[in-house]
Amino acid sequence: MTAISSLLIAMAIAAQTGQPEPAGQYDRPERDGRGEDIQLVCYGEAEKIVMENRSGMEWDSDKHRYVQKSTVETGKSRFDTAVNVSVQGSAAQIRLPKQLVPPIHGDSNNGWWDLMDLVVGHDEIRGRFQLNSLNRPTVVINRRSGVITVDGLVKFSGRCDADDGHRRF
Known part of the structure:
Protein backbone atom coordinates (compact mmCIF):
# COMPACT_ATOMS: atom_id res chain seq x y z
CA MET A 1 0.00 0.00 0.00
CA PRO A 29 2.46 19.10 16.14
CA GLU A 30 -0.15 18.24 18.71
CA ARG A 31 0.61 16.49 21.96
CA ASP A 32 1.99 13.08 21.16
CA GLY A 33 1.85 11.45 24.56
CA ARG A 34 5.06 13.16 25.72
CA GLY A 35 3.18 16.01 27.41
CA GLU A 36 2.75 19.63 26.53
CA ASP A 37 4.71 21.67 24.00
CA ILE A 38 4.94 25.23 25.32
CA GLN A 39 7.08 27.96 23.78
CA LEU A 40 7.21 31.24 25.72
CA VAL A 41 8.83 34.63 25.30
CA CYS A 42 8.98 36.58 28.56
CA TYR A 43 9.56 40.33 28.73
CA GLY A 44 10.59 42.04 31.95
CA GLU A 45 13.32 43.47 34.12
CA ALA A 46 16.59 41.77 35.02
CA GLU A 47 19.06 42.42 37.80
CA LYS A 48 22.63 41.30 38.11
CA ILE A 49 25.54 42.02 40.42
CA VAL A 50 28.26 44.13 38.86
CA MET A 51 31.74 45.06 40.06
CA GLU A 52 33.35 48.36 39.17
CA ASN A 53 36.89 49.63 39.65
CA ARG A 54 36.95 53.19 40.90
CA SER A 55 40.02 55.33 41.14
CA GLY A 56 40.64 58.88 42.20
CA MET A 57 42.37 61.07 44.71
CA GLU A 58 41.80 61.09 48.48
CA TRP A 59 43.14 63.38 51.20
CA ASP A 60 45.66 61.60 53.44
CA SER A 61 45.69 63.40 56.79
CA ASP A 62 48.95 61.68 57.86
CA LYS A 63 50.84 62.80 54.75
CA HIS A 64 48.94 66.13 54.47
CA ARG A 65 48.39 65.69 50.75
CA TYR A 66 46.17 63.97 48.21
CA VAL A 67 47.10 60.37 47.34
CA GLN A 68 45.93 57.98 44.64
CA LYS A 69 43.11 55.68 45.77
CA SER A 70 41.65 52.70 43.94
CA THR A 71 38.66 50.62 45.11
CA VAL A 72 36.43 47.87 43.80
CA GLU A 73 32.73 48.47 44.40
CA THR A 74 29.88 46.05 43.90
CA GLY A 75 26.37 47.03 43.02
CA LYS A 76 23.30 45.97 41.14
CA SER A 77 22.52 46.73 37.54
CA ARG A 78 18.90 46.68 36.33
CA PHE A 79 17.81 46.58 32.71
CA ASP A 80 14.89 45.54 30.52
CA THR A 81 15.31 42.31 28.58
CA ALA A 82 13.59 39.10 27.51
CA VAL A 83 14.07 35.38 28.18
CA ASN A 84 12.72 32.36 26.30
CA VAL A 85 11.33 29.19 27.86
CA SER A 86 10.69 25.95 25.99
CA VAL A 87 8.75 23.09 27.61
CA GLN A 88 8.47 19.84 25.67
CA GLY A 89 6.83 17.14 27.70
CA SER A 90 8.94 16.38 30.75
CA ALA A 91 11.93 18.44 29.53
CA ALA A 92 12.36 22.20 29.54
CA GLN A 93 15.02 24.78 28.74
CA ILE A 94 15.54 28.48 29.34
CA ARG A 95 17.47 30.93 27.19
CA LEU A 96 18.96 33.95 28.91
CA PRO A 97 20.17 37.15 27.28
CA LYS A 98 23.95 37.49 27.14
CA GLN A 99 23.88 40.26 29.77
CA LEU A 100 22.65 37.75 32.39
CA VAL A 101 25.18 35.02 31.62
CA PRO A 102 28.15 35.29 34.00
CA PRO A 103 31.68 35.27 32.55
CA ILE A 104 32.35 31.90 34.15
CA HIS A 105 29.42 29.68 33.28
CA GLY A 106 28.72 26.03 32.67
CA ASP A 107 28.02 24.38 29.39
CA SER A 108 24.88 25.42 27.56
CA ASN A 109 23.29 24.38 24.30
CA ASN A 110 23.82 27.55 22.24
CA GLY A 111 22.62 29.72 25.13
CA TRP A 112 19.90 27.32 26.34
CA TRP A 113 20.12 25.75 29.80
CA ASP A 114 18.20 22.63 30.81
CA LEU A 115 15.70 23.02 33.64
CA MET A 116 16.17 20.41 36.35
CA ASP A 117 13.61 19.28 38.96
CA LEU A 118 10.93 20.32 36.47
CA VAL A 119 7.31 20.40 37.60
CA VAL A 120 4.70 21.24 34.96
CA GLY A 121 1.51 21.68 36.94
CA HIS A 122 -1.95 22.92 36.11
CA ASP A 123 -1.27 26.43 37.49
CA GLU A 124 2.52 26.60 37.64
CA ILE A 125 5.72 25.57 35.88
CA ARG A 126 8.72 25.30 38.19
CA GLY A 127 12.36 24.24 37.81
CA ARG A 128 15.96 25.30 38.26
CA PHE A 129 19.04 25.50 36.10
CA GLN A 130 22.77 25.63 36.71
CA LEU A 131 24.78 28.52 35.27
CA ASN A 132 27.88 27.53 37.26
CA SER A 133 28.71 25.75 40.51
CA LEU A 134 27.62 28.71 42.65
CA ASN A 135 24.67 29.96 40.62
CA ARG A 136 21.59 27.73 40.39
CA PRO A 137 18.61 30.02 39.81
CA THR A 138 15.04 28.81 40.23
CA VAL A 139 12.36 29.52 37.64
CA VAL A 140 8.67 29.85 38.51
CA ILE A 141 6.01 30.62 35.89
CA ASN A 142 2.41 31.23 36.95
CA ARG A 143 0.29 29.75 34.15
CA ARG A 144 -2.76 31.86 35.02
CA SER A 145 -1.13 35.31 35.12
CA GLY A 146 1.90 34.60 32.92
CA VAL A 147 4.25 36.05 35.54
CA ILE A 148 7.77 34.59 35.58
CA THR A 149 10.46 34.93 38.22
CA VAL A 150 14.06 33.79 37.93
CA ASP A 151 15.74 33.95 41.31
CA GLY A 152 19.46 33.37 41.89
CA LEU A 153 22.58 35.49 41.63
CA VAL A 154 20.88 36.79 38.50
CA LYS A 155 17.26 37.85 38.83
CA PHE A 156 14.51 38.34 36.29
CA SER A 157 10.82 39.09 36.63
CA GLY A 158 8.35 39.65 33.86
CA ARG A 159 5.35 38.40 31.96
CA CYS A 160 5.28 35.58 29.41
CA ASP A 161 3.38 35.28 26.15
CA ALA A 162 3.00 32.20 23.99
CA ASP A 163 5.52 32.22 21.16
CA ASP A 164 3.85 30.42 18.29
CA GLY A 165 6.63 31.29 15.85
CA HIS A 166 4.49 33.60 13.73
CA ARG A 167 5.65 37.07 12.92
CA ARG A 168 3.81 39.99 14.52
CA PHE A 169 4.02 42.12 11.37
Missing part, protein backbone atom coordinates in the same frame (compact mmCIF):
# COMPACT_ATOMS: atom_id res chain seq x y z
CA THR A 2 1.39 3.39 -0.93
CA ALA A 3 1.72 6.31 1.45
CA ILE A 4 -0.97 8.30 -0.40
CA SER A 5 -3.53 5.50 -0.20
CA SER A 6 -2.74 5.04 3.51
CA LEU A 7 -3.31 8.77 4.11
CA LEU A 8 -6.61 8.71 2.19
CA ILE A 9 -7.83 5.70 4.20
CA ALA A 10 -6.84 7.42 7.48
CA MET A 11 -8.70 10.59 6.44
CA ALA A 12 -11.80 8.61 5.53
CA ILE A 13 -11.76 6.77 8.88
CA ALA A 14 -11.25 10.07 10.72
CA ALA A 15 -14.19 11.64 8.89
CA GLN A 16 -16.43 8.70 9.83
CA THR A 17 -15.38 8.64 13.49
CA GLY A 18 -15.40 12.43 13.94
CA GLN A 19 -11.66 12.62 14.67
CA PRO A 20 -9.65 15.53 13.27
CA GLU A 21 -7.59 15.11 10.14
CA PRO A 22 -3.89 14.43 10.51
CA ALA A 23 -1.75 17.54 10.93
CA GLY A 24 -0.32 19.01 7.74
CA GLN A 25 3.38 19.31 7.14
CA TYR A 26 3.44 22.97 8.27
CA ASP A 27 1.08 22.65 11.23
CA ARG A 28 2.43 22.67 14.75
